[in-house]
Each structure stands twice: as structure tokens, then as C-alpha cells.
Amino acid sequence: MSLLVVGTVAFDTVETPFGKAEHILGGAGTYIGLASSYLTRPINIVSVVGEDFPDKHIQRLKDHGVNTAGIEVVKGGKTFFWAGKYHTDLNSRDTLDTQLNVLADFNPVIPAEFMNCEYLMLGNLLPDVQRKVMAQLPNRPKLVVMDTMNFWMDNFWDSLMEGLKLTDVLTINDEEARQLSGEYSLSKAAKKILTMGPKYLVIKKGEHGALLFGEDKVFFAPALPLDEVFDPTGAGDSFAGGFIGHLARTGDISFENMKTALIYGSVMASFCVEQFGTERLVKLSVEEINSRIKRFVELSQFEIPLS
């Protein structure tokens, strides 16, 4: 069923202990689009880039079946740029540069052909922009998934709260869940956040896996223990892409199916971190994905006889 992705399409410069890659394809919308492309069709994306953005990057999304008609190209504008450097443990990073450029005035316009989306994935963006997207849709999508970050909590609290009321599933990391709720315990944090609007909450814990809360239930998807994490950039967005991609493909938004979606999210994130940027994500095969799903089954499934 149709998936609409709204999120940044951007340039990243990334430095890790393993090397440096400059001005590579990045952005939440890019990672979400690529990761979901292995699971569902059609995928439409709404974003903005500058005139400096190369056609080959847009073509890469098209090659993955993503309809890029909603990517506005601003004449004379420069594309959003982020530069970051990861610490040795790859669990933390410093942002070295952020140039909003065309993102500063981004006013999302949903093409008519995208209007009847059933699944909406709002990548991490200014809460006002996320709400402008929702305001344009004639019908409420079957499922609205929103990602956000601490920066918006610090600076755009009220707008974020309004957006949360329109959201079905919120995906944030553990620190953001603590900040949003004021609770240290993730279990308590989830209870509080689920009173703010979302019916489901996904807490991403990076190498420690992800939790799904909702309907008074909780499910945990592990992260795959990897020999090398090459570049964590985009892992959270790849996770979101795998998550909503599975839901859109199956058209089933039950808690049971969201559990499976969490595993698909973890699978996509585990691929993402294996190489720089989108390098790994652009060349996956169905066999590789299924083989990794099996690794997650082996990693976490057990038989238990009760005494």
C-alpha cells in the first residue's frame, strides 16, 4: 500500500575511526526510502534539495523504485549539509557542521498523485514542517509514524506536542525518550509518552536493540552483534524504513505485526552500519535480507518448558 516518506535528502561528510567520506548522499528521507524500497511499493518521497544536488543521487532513489516527483529543487539553492565525527566506540559523535541551506525555508508541497497515501513516515524535521504535511492530506493515512529529536524538544516543544497528537507511532532513541518524558526508566517514560498522542512508541537503543510499547504490551528486538560497525550514520532512519516498509507491504498494523516490523527495522539498520553512508543499503538482495532475518530468529528465539 502506498507509502509517503517526508524527510531530508542531503549531503553528509562522515568521519569514523575507519576513514572519512566527504559530501556523500545522506539524509533521513534517503535512508528511509532506500530501506523501505526492499519491502514495499509504491514509495513516494517529499523533500527539498539545492541546485548543487547531483542527478545521480536522485537517480539512485529512482532506481530503488522511489517516486522522486516530490523532491523540490530550489534554483540557486544549496542542499542541506551535515558533517560529523564518530568517537572510537562509535556510540557517540560530534556534529562538526550543520548547514540548513534550502531546508531553512522548506515548505513541503505534496504532489496531487501522493495525496492518498496510506502510510506516512515523517522523518526527523522541524515539527512545523511535519504538521504542514499532515495538514495537506485530504484523508488521514492508515498509519502515521513520526521520528523526531532532542533539538526540537529543546526549541519547538509546543509544535512538537501538537504533532504528537496526530501521530500513531513515535520513533525516538532512549535519551530522547527520557528527555521527552522526564523519566529515567524507559518503561515509565513509555507510559508517559503514550499519553501525549502516539498509540505506539518505538525506543531505538542503537547497539542495544529497540523496544516497542503499546496496548499495555512491550516487545524487544535485539541488535545483531557485529564484528565491525563501520558507520552508524542513517541506522535509525534505515530502521524506520524497514519498520514502515514491512507494515505498508502487509497492510497489517496490529501489535503482532509491528513486532515483525521491528525485526525488519533491525535487519535494515544492521546492514546500514556495515559500510559508509548508503553504500551497503543500495545493493541488498532478497536472499541477503532473508538470511539476516534468519540470524535474528536464531539470535532471539527459544523454547521454554515451564516448571
Add this chain to the structure above:
Amino acid sequence: MSLLVVGTVAFDTVETPFGKAEHILGGAGTYIGLASSYLTRPINIVSVVGEDFPDKHIQRLKDHGVNTAGIEVVKGGKTFFWAGKYHTDLNSRDTLDTQLNVLADFNPVIPAEFMNCEYLMLGNLLPDVQRKVMAQLPNRPKLVVMDTMNFWMDNFWDSLMEGLKLTDVLTINDEEARQLSGEYSLSKAAKKILTMGPKYLVIKKGEHGALLFGEDKVFFAPALPLDEVFDPTGAGDSFAGGFIGHLARTGDISFENMKTALIYGSVMASFCVEQFGTERLVKLSVEEINSRIKRFVELSQFEIPLS
């Protein structure tokens, strides 16, 4: 099948954000004994205390079916004492005081009736003491599980290495696994540690669950997301008790059964942290344990159709 536990029986003074408990029953041997007592019989313990150690604490172990004939009481001696204070997040703590007392000269003597143990759990102790235990046993147990810590890696490396060669399963936390192997990636750390002697490695990650490595396989058991963690003291030892308790009960040391044992370990640890010291662990019912096992099943089990 018979389980022999070697580990400290001690006094703890614990301060958490929720309160302070002074001179309460503690020690690795205590937690291992209590946790395993819900799963298997007979359980024999070898340890040492001073004359200051109250009978009621020994009685508590006896009440749980633990044979305490191997607890040496040193005339005029003082019992091992540890005091610690947890930080607000409960994930880190400061050791405020450590008084080895009778532990400084602990020379474990295995009573004749304990000699034919099939399962041996070596709690965190000086590596020399752990090896003295193994040296006394006329037959190698079916399974030797060893716990250790960074302090012994820093100060008794060679003796620890000798002990590891005699060990089947090593249980350590993530930081200790990194220190022991010199590898940051836990997957790489495990590969290296499994060349040092142990055939299986359990890496305890506290609130982030536990990993089991061995036979070129990996399994992950989540930790239960709890509203309140009251006192983490003894969680790792309760985990070890649940783990070896299940293995001793079933007599099955296959990787498949170790997965289940890891879940029992996580269940026992989840109870342990709910109250101060051993308070929660001494009053469990079979119904409570089974009900919590079911929560772990709900938390981590899923159905996945491959595409």
C-alpha cells in the same frame, strides 16, 4: 543433579536513590545459592564467614535447601564487608568500602560429601581460590561455570588465564569482556575469549540483556524493562544462579538448553533488582517465576514470514 556453589557470603551496605540498607546479607555465593534454589537440588555451598555472621543468615540459605556445611566459620574472624553507593541512573556505582577480613586468607576446603558435584559455579573470587576448588575435585564436573571481574584481570592475570583453561562457561559483563580481550566489539571479544579456554561465554549487559556465544552461535536474552530498579546489587550473581540452576535441573548442557538457561538467569536478575539486597529473592513462588517467564516470552518471541 548436584550443584556446588563457591562464592562469598558477606555483609553489604548499599545506598541507592531510594534508600540505604546497612549490613545486610550479601555476597555472590548467597545470591547464586538463593536464585538457583528455585530450580534445582541438591545445592552445596563452600564459603567463609567470621564469627560475627548471624545464624539467621545461614538459616536463610538452609531454608532454601542450600547445604551450608561447607561454610567455614573463622573463630574471632570478621566477615567480608562491601559498601557501595549507586548513582541516580543505577547503572554505575562507587565502592565506598571493601574489608576482605576472613576472605583474605580463604582456603576453600570441599567437604567429602560435596566432592562428586556435577555442576560447579565458581562465583567471583581470587582466581587462585577458584583453582584450589577445582584441584580438590576427584572428577571433573560435567560443567564448570566461572564468574570473574576486572580487578583480577588487573592484578592476577596469569592465575586467571590458568583458571580459564579449566572453565566451560565464563560469565562476565561487557566492560570485562572488552578488557579481557582488548576488543571493543563484543562479537570480536567473544571470538578471542573463546580461544582462552571457555567453550561458552555469557556477556552480561545489565539493563541491556545478556549474550551467549559458543559453537559459532550467538543468542541474546533481553532484560525486562522495569518501572523501578530498586537495587542492582546481586543481579549478576542471581543471573548466574538462574543460569546454572536450570542447567543442573535439566542435566542438559546443549547450546539450545543454555538459551533457556539464559532466560532463567534474566528472570532471576529481574526479581533481584526489585527490592534491597536479597529481600525479593528469598520469597519467590513458582507461580511468580512462571508468570515472569511468560513475560520474557511475550517480550522477545515473534512470528516472521519470509518474503
